Amino acid sequence: MISIKNLHASIGDKEILRGINLEVKAGEVHAIMGPNGSGKSTLSSVLAGREDYNVTEGEVTFNGKNLLELSPEDRAREGLFLAFQYPVEIPGVSNVNFLRTAVNEIRKYHGQEEMPAKDFLALVKEKSKLVELDAKLASRSVNEGFSGGEKKRNEIFQMAMLNPKLAILDETDSGLDIDALRIVATGVNKLKSKDNATIVITHYQRLLDYIVPDFVHILYKGRIVKSGGKELALEMEAKGYDEIKAQFERIES
């Protein structure tokens, strides 16, 4: 699905990713954990194509294509989806109009006809149920005046509508109460299949009780310093990141 090799990225003079290696296959769920400032959000931004970051070294192959050469919109059209940590409010653009444009631009990219309005609306209805999103929210402006929980549910709703091959959930659990967390996680789990993959980026283990990962990676100072199974997340939760930090500092010096 996606293969990241020796990825280095910086913002300004500051190098944030310092050689990431990661291989994600179809049907897998990977969790990336790490303390604040370890580079988790930078990794998701670089993969989605945010222009603030410079990739200085390394390569990323996504379904056989050089991901780093693609524009953000082409990455999305190829099936990459980033659920934003801070979804953007866009006053004046209705959720429905936004999604219809997105769905049809993606279809056009693949040489498909526009989706008939009737089918589109049926899809909206079906997928909004998945995350228990009020149908009224679909006609409102994108994220405008949404609560934190509604914004995150809206991200998963969009994910359901666009049906990506690889979804990257960037701190999707932040700012969610336990009920919203359960709804979001249930939505993600229902969308899981043997043909798609998920990368869950999180600070806390909590979300991983609901979205159970096949692999857990610990990111520290721009590198993956430890990988393991789902039990690694529990271990981190119990011990905190201090041990990892200390271990890493020893190696560095």
Place this chain on the structure above:
Amino acid sequence: MIETKSNITQTLLDQLQENAPKVDFMPDTEIISAIRYLEEKGIPNNKHEDYKYCNLEAVLRKEFKSVEQSFNELTNADIAPLKLDEAINLVVVNGNYNEALSEKMIVKGLTVKSLNELSASEKILLSSQAKSDTDALIALNAAFTGNGLFLKIETGNIIPMPLHVIYVNSGSSNIVSNTRSFIHIGASADVTLVESFFNIGTGKVFSNFVSEKFVGENAKLTCHTFQNEGALSYSVNTNQVKINKYSNYSNTTMTLSGELVRNNHNVVLADSNCEAHLNGLFISNGTQQIDNHTLIDHQMPHCESNELYKGIAKDKSIGTFNGKIFVRKDAQKTNAYQSSKNILMSDDAIINTKPQLEIYADDVKCSHGTSTGKIDTEALFYLKARGIGEESARKLLLQAFAQELIDKIEIPSLQERVLHLFEKAL
């Protein structure tokens, strides 16, 4: 010889006087004093505070050194594409009301005629709001006005369909067109008015439009101004509006083309409990200059005014909003709001905004806000991250920015016309 400032005005006056139109409604004394005023003050340049960003003298010097007044006659075929389906279409060509091209419809309470046909009592109303000893452009219009349009709604009449006045200029070389209209809305009358501005000739046009609008007690006038005059047009549009007790006046100005468009929209709230709503949207490109000046004069208590102006400036274009609000001593309990929002689409585009509030009453609510910035890059990235291409994403965001103004156009075919041109200009 180096041309001096006053010589530019003088050259223009000399050329216009050679073939000045003959009109009956404008007294000779008024014409003479208007010319004197012009000779003394000159066409304003950027040293004039109100024309700081709109140097009309320079425009005349550069583009209208010679004025030929080679006006074209127009036919029904020329006008047909400018009409609106749902409206009664009235036509003013090169400053003169053209009855033959206008649609004839008998509507109770509606009077439409040329200014030359005014009765003695109606003539007195003229120039009561647009005074030629206060403004050089009004003076220029008074001195050389064509036989413009008089429109009156009698007391208590509700006009069931919109009235659409098509102001169209057409010349085969440089022309200066002075168009005038007088709109009188009687007490408790209600009408929707569209004023559209076009230039369909092959020559350059300096269009100097003056409209006086009077809204009677408890009356409602809903106006839409549609400006699409094209690259050969330089226009100044002055609206002198006076509204009375319990009345409601609104105007939405859509500026979609024109090399220079200067709008002076001046509203006097002359009695208590009335409200005025001024809105504007422009999109400019190339070297266009769009300049909206508003003046809201709250004279009496318990009145409300709202202003919302938005602009999108591309390429090397310049957009200006200057909004003045007076709240006079007697205008207690005034609510006055003003907002100007702009998007700069290039590093070379310029936006000037200047709110001016002068408040002499002590129990009022007034606020103004202005913002100018580039397109929201976070929003742009968010849209792109969902597979929407750069161009579509920009369009979505700019349309969203303009939507609340486009929504104010209640006439479907006009809204469609605006939307189409707006999308084309994006």
